[in-house]
Amino acid sequence: MSYIQEIPEIEKYWDNFSDEYSSQDDATNVFYLSLLNMLKVNTRKQILEVGAGAGFLYNHTMNYKRPEASYVATDLSEKMLSILCKRLQIQEGFRDQLFVEKYNLKVEKANGEQLQYSDNTFDCYIANLCLQITTNPEKMIAEAFRVLQKGGVAGFTVWGDKAKSYYFNIVPEVLAKYGIQPPASRPMFHLNDREKLIKMLEDAGFTNVICWNQFSPFHHQTEDEFNRLLNYPRNLEAFAMAGDKSQEVKQECLKRMMDHIQLNKLPLGLDGLIIIATKN
Template identity: 55%
Template sequence: MKKVVLSFTKSLNYQRKQLFSCVKSIQEVETFWDSFSEKYVTQDNSINLFYFSLLNMIKFDQRNKILEVGAGGGYLLNHALKYKKPSAQYFATDLSENMLKILCRRMNLQDCLNNKQVSQNLYNLKIEKANGEALQYQDNTFDCYISNLCLQLTPHPELMIQESFRVLQKGGSAGFSVWGERDKSLFYTILPSVLSQFGYKEPPIRSNFHLNNREKLIEMMKNAGFNNVICWNQFTPFHHTTEQEINNFLNFPNNLQAIESTGENKEKVKQAIYQKLKEHIIEKNLPLGLDGLLVIGTK
């Protein structure tokens, strides 16, 4: 039993170091998302409620020059481009070049990163690689900044917030979303919860819930210089609502790898996860999802 526990603990430590932000540098973040990009875009259709709320709260449709940091595979980019004013300039950026290539495919743009930048005249769109902790843009460039579920991933979130303030014009607004309450985020917490019953202990690393502190997030925004700071929790449901989708969850590559790593216990682990999912979804009639903590501020 000890050998089995040790085996899957080592495997899961590695996965969680990758998936839960145990990072020493921005380069490690870039490397991870370059390698994880294709898997991630199979599930990036589940985070749209946070994005829509941020667009609404920062009066996105009234802005003239917009920067998105962490645009990822661009699942919601078409919506944003149609929602903004036709004359507004939009800069879609990400740290991962592979993510930007996926975004370009979705926009039907060819060779969009030959010069690390692409312009698309129809929507006044520019797609660029950018590091949210050290943006290449001059001070007072934009009147709108948005970053959805990225702040908790960067090694130094304070720097990212400070950079958003720097590149904003006076009167401009910034909006961020991060992971919120663990207890309401079963999609990401059910696996480690069940594994802990079989001897697995989470490694002492920074989790993606590390910014789930409303007072802390407000203080970070105010310390960067933002005024009129508003911060709230919001839940977004994912699409795991049937027995088939429960099986899809169990067979998602990273979840399946974790389950397989438990060796002789894998069937017991799988059954325990299945029963917990079934109780939550089918018996309690609740969706799996992610709780978010959203914050906006004005310069």
């Protein structure tokens, strides 16, 4: 993927990536559960989620929040929101906006940098793993502050420690060993600086900031499970760059994954940086 610079490019990328992502997004559910817990979602009345994606844990979320609490789930990608609706067994097809009375849930397309909601509308704002994707993180944080009521809380997660996010490193490292440089892509770890992230929220007006790293392990442990990971289209495209050595590159990636489990006695997984703050 080339370096993403504009919102329409982000929308197109996630529309195209939605099926692949929805088959593996269970790997990041630890971050989302931490947000629900630390934001005390079960006590909130008007909740907004930006970048809701494919709604992997929405069956849990809709039971966790108060029945009378309104929940607005938004994303740039209509395909992601369609998958979210299917997971909740919502029969209506998603088109721009959908209200589900059973859950007091509104599903809506929205751009986190330019939200369509009035000032002081929500008492809770959630953004899981999308702040580092947007073109202007400061603008997205400012919008979160704007739409929150006084006393409202916001929670963001971004990718954390790159070294601990070993899954992201394996394929590029092996390709580099074979003298292959993958195309430049938007840096995923450009916000993985705890002090920088805290300052960004405080500069926007947030207070009572709490920020910490958290590791989310993959459940994958067998060769077959790791092979399925390596067979995702994005990885296969990377292997194809190695030409007649593509299978050799893939096998070395598989070996590194298995060694990580068997020799290091560590799970493969991803590290996140989580930040919670209040609008006072």
